[in-house]
Amino acid sequence: MTFSYLINRTVKGLNKEFYLHHFWCICFAPLFILYFSWWDGTSFLSFKDEITQKSLYQSFVAVVLWVLYPYARFAYLSILEYTGLYTIANFLTAVTIGIFNLVSMVLCYSFGLFIAPIGFLCIFLIIRNQEKKQEKESQLQQFNQAIPPLPTVEEELAKWSALYREGKISKEEYFKIADSLNVKDK
Structure with missing residues (x-):
């Protein structure tokens, strides 16, 4: 000082x-x-x-x-x-x-x-x-x-949907992720 x-x-x-x-x-x-x-x-x-x-x-x-x-x-x-x-x-x-x-x-x-x-x-x-x-x-x-802002539930669901359509994840994984996102949304 x-x-x-x-x-x-x-x-x-x-x-x-x-x-x-x-x-x-x-x-x-x-x-x-x-x-x-x-x-x-x-x-x-x-x-x-x-x-x-x-x-x-x-x-x-x-x-x-x-x-x-x-x-x-x-x-x-x-x-x-x-x-x-x-x-x-x-x-x-x-x-x-x-x-x-x-x-x-x-x-x-x-x-x-x-x-x-x-x-x-x-x-x-x-x-x-x-x-x-x-x-x-x-x-x-x-x-x-x-810190980047967290994505919304809709953005996250759209990202996983795109990965499912491209065949990078299985149907079971997609529904598991979709169910967890819906639980977070509620």
């Missing part, structure tokens, strides 16, 4: 629309962190003159978590779907669901460094199972193409 194999099955395995949707849904969190890591604290639009190591570290972590968030959210949604907790939403109000989604978004963002590998693993396993299923289907299709 090569590194490019893993990258193609995990990082590139997430649907582009899903990734971009969740990437932009959480954009308020890293922008909030970036703003306050560079803000000097005096007025709304005044920023620090010098770059500190703490500000760079906070910015780097915010961007990394932003990039990893869609994978963490995928893991979270996969677990919800697998356990069947998605159906709980049918019994909750819209405000409760909104608050629950906001809290889960913040948690997935905050712990994205730890949850995203679970998302990578989920994506890898899903894609691997799909590939195995496709491989089995292609093998079955090749197997079905390799």
